[in-house]
Amino acid sequence: QQRPDKPCRRSGWSSWTRLYHLGQGRRGFVLESRLTLLQARRDIRLVLLSAAVGNKGDIASWLDPERPEREVYFTDTWRGPRRMHGLMYPNLMAERAELTERQPTAKHASPVLATVPVETLFDVRPTASSSIARLTTGEVGTRRFAGSAGQWNAQTRLAGGITDYKVFAAGAAELTTSGSVLMVVGTRRAARDTALAIAERLPERPEAAALTDYLTETLGAEHPLVRCTLHGVAYHHGALPEDVLHAVEGALRRGELLAIASTSTLTDGVNLPVRTVIVHHKVDGDPLTYDGQRTLSPAELLNAIGRAGRAGRESEGWIFLTRPYPPRASEFDSLNPDPEQLRVVSALLTSEALIALADAEDTLRQDADGVFALADNIAADFASFVWLVLQLHASSSAPQSNPMDGLDALFALSQAGSGQNTSRWLALADQVATVFETTDPTLTGRWAATGTSLGSARYLDWLANQLAVLLNRHAVESATEDDLLIAEPEEWQLQPTLDFLTEHQVFDRLLEHVPEVTRTWSFKDKETRGTQMNVPIAPALREWISGTTIPDLARSWQPGVAAGWALEQAVRNISTAFGHALSWTVGALINLVNTSPALSPGAPRLNTYIAWHIRHGVDTEQALTLLTSGITSRRIAHLLGRDAARLGHRAAGLRQWTAEHHINGWTQKYGANDYEVQDLLDYVRTPSDLINQLLDNYAAITPLSLLAAGTADGPVDVTRPSEHHPTIRVDRARRKVATVPADRHLDVLAMLDSGLDLDHRLHDGQLVTTRRAR
Incomplete structure (x- = not known):
């Protein structure tokens, strides 16, 4: 927001992935608004887009409306190994049902209790023209019903028994015998529960021991993820720490994990091919979807499908869509969306966005605060974008066009048949422009730079000026004669800045008054029907920044709460509050304080890196x-x-x-x-490209460390690292004479693993490696 011209300033090209997100809510509008700003850059000659979209021509024409679309884009539909499609569902094994007597109740009048085994069935279709084959896991659990055969349905089903997600978890566990499995689910809780259910079906996996040890140390032994990785299973979602996600992704790539349950964050943002993808998530058009339930769009589904099959390792990938009932053959079509289903529209034209727009129109009619009352939805994001466009125009060295002309490049305005709705968005833009024109020009740029809603930006700037006055007072009260001689104002270190912000309750104020932060810090004493807990944010933040481990933080913040739940809550709040909302808004606030016109030249400046300390939880x-x-x-x-x-x-x-x-x-x-x-x-690592040196020149030179005194030149052996000796040793007559330094370790290891026939010798204290000619 502070440097909107920064992307591609020098390169003349830009790369964007997951373009189908254009139509998906607030993040879709973020993408659209950034591409809109990009179009003002006439020096951008190449735009690379990765996307499963059906209307590529529309997007090409939007990005370059002056040329025919066929001259604008080249596309390739290659998707890697062939895919086998399947449907997975629970099936009642009626022939093995056990019938006993039960006491009738008002809800279930039948005197018959049926205990029915359940199996996971797979309907598999290798190609679109193939006949359907049916496979089974065998019994995976039971369900109980009140009534005899023919009366078993949702109305007669009794409590207990195996749930659908556990049936599908059993299927996933079965499929791990053929390769790694990714199960895409709808929520973070579903990812955790599904991973635990898969883990219950698998034995402990020694290959995942290193990952388990790392997660035990990082998250605590009672964290549910540790219970999963013991069995070679993990889960992945956006509320887990970045180092944990990095470790899980690496373990899956190396084959240490057999299965992973994930929200769409993994398929959207990380390229992790697996053998099998199971989609246990509602998809567009699903008849069982309820109002407001998140569904996978056809493009998101296709993107998840693209993870099946590891190019270079397998000839095919398997994709299964879960169904809670015996499916129809036509449901295979869901796995092959057509171009019309993959058509992308602007996020501003979706039904959710138009609801937010209607709410915004009501707010503007009723609330005296006008555009500053818009918060926490796409209408607020649109208002902030309009403000940014107006500010860029106002700050231009040579503004020429109408300031509102920048909005003409929005994707929404290029789509046919959207005139009535786009007119409503433009009417909102006009109201934002009216407020912009009547606002002090010294404030408009400051508010645009925060990236928040306009109401939050205005509050942050007000708070910044209050803090600037307090810093001025501090400068006067603590001034000495030497201070008068200092040309540059002092920038406080981390701890004085934290002390100042805590003393003036800044973190609590942000929680109370900034919608972007308000709901990111919350605790309950238990997961189900829990009571809200008060965990003061300022001391919690200090503990986090001091480097305190997550298990210790969980115990400190939530004494008396069950360990597993306390760990999950600590991790979630750290990610959502410290890792995102608070670090972002505090960073914006510090910038506003340090650039405040109310701040005197001799007043101290707040630490400019504090947002990074909050995000990462370290104090140096x-x-x-x-x-x-x-x-x-x-x-x-x-x-x-x-x-x-x-x-x-x-x-x-x-x-x-x-x-x-x-x-x-x-x-x-x-x-x-x-x-x-x-x-x-x-x-x-210091890149040294040893293998190419050997291929081109037949020799490569590596500096050494810890060279034993008096070691003469001559032949040596290079010993690979082991569990007991993790460094690469240089030996002579089975005695270590030197060590490969850490910055050359990876390149030397790659050289040793290359398969080339090598000789090693010492010369002038360096390792000279030569390739034997064949």
Whole structure:
């Protein structure tokens, strides 16, 4: 928001993925608004779009309306290995039912109790023209009904018995014998419950032990994800910490995990091909979908299907759509959406957006605060975008056109038959423009820069000015003669900034007054029918930034709450509040404070990195450098960062200082586990391209560390790392004479794994590797 011109300033090209999100709610409008701004850049010559869309021509014409669509886009529909489609559903094994007597009730009058075994059935169609084959798992559980055969249905079903998701979890467990399985579900809770149900069907998996150890240390032994990974199963959703998601994704790629249950965040944002994809999620057109229920669009479904089949490893992938009833053959068609079903419309023209627009129109008629009362929906996002467009026009060095002309590039306005609805959106834009024109120009840019709703931006700016006055007062009260000689104002370190924000209840104010933050911090004493708990955010934030582990945070914030539930809540709140909403809004607030016209030149400035400290949960700039340079483990970044800060190592020399510890130092001093060691090796790596050197020149040179004194030049052996010796050793006569340094470890390992026939010798303290000619 502060630099909307920054994307592709130099490159002249832009790449965008998942373009089908254009029609999907608020994130769809974010994508549309950014592509709209991009069209103002006449130097952009190439736009790369990855999308399962049926109206590519419409999008091409939108991005470049001056040329015929056939001149604008090239498309390729290649999708990797062939796919086998199937439908998965529960089936009552009526021939094995047990009938006994029961006491009739008002709800169920039948005196017969039927206990019926349930199996998971797979209807499989290898190709569109193939006949359907039927496979079964055998019995996976039972269900009870009041009545004899022919009377078993939802109305006569009794409590207890196996649920649908457990039937499908049993099917997923069965399919793991043929390769990895991804099960796409509708909610975060469903992802957890489904993964646990799959795990119950599988034995413990030694290959996932390293992942389990890492998650135990990171999340706590009682966290449900740890119970899953013991059996080679995991779940994945947006409320889990980034380092945990990174570890889970890596374990699936390496084959350590057999199955993963995920919301659509995994299929949308991460390329993780598996053998089998099971879609246990309502899809567009599903007759059992209730009003307001989230469904997968045909494009999202096609994107999930695209994860089935690992190119280069398998000849086909399997896709199953779950059904809670015996399906019709026509339901296979859901897995092959046609171009019309894949047609993308603007998010502004969806039914949900038009409902939000109607609410906004009512608000503008009734609320004196006008556009500043719009919050937490796509209408508020649209108003903020209009404000940004107007601000960009007003701040242009040579504004020429009508300031509202920038809205003409919206995708919504290019779609035929949408005139009535787009007129309503433009009427809202006119009201925003009226407010913009009557607002002090010194404020319009400040509000545009926050990226929040206009009401939140106005509140943040008001709060920033209040804080600026307090900083001025602090400057006067603490001033000394030396301060008068300082040309630049002081920027406070992290802790004084936290003290100041806490003293003036800034975090509590954001929770209370900024809709983007309000619902991101909440706790209950139990998952089902729980009572709301009060967990003060300011001390909780301090604990988080201090590097306190998640298990310790869960115990501190929720004493007396069951460990598993406390851990889940801690993780969710850290992700939604600290990882997203609070770090974003605090960052915007700090920028407004430090640039406030009310702030005197001699007043201190607040720490400009505090948003990053809130997001990542560390308290040194060195740890931030590590976490924004490829290290994903908060724990290892916190420990290394504190040591580096204590010893005076700044960011510029942090990579070399980290490398000097080598693997032995990382493991012995900081307790680094396998995942952290791999991240650290990637971070300290100095690319040396040894294999190409060998192929081109028949020789490659590697510097060495810890070279034994007096070691003469001559032949040596290079020993691969092992469990007891994690470094790459250079040996002579079975005695170590040197070690490959950490920054060369990965390249030397790749060279040893290349299959080339190699000789090694020492020369002038360096390792010279030559390739034998064949």
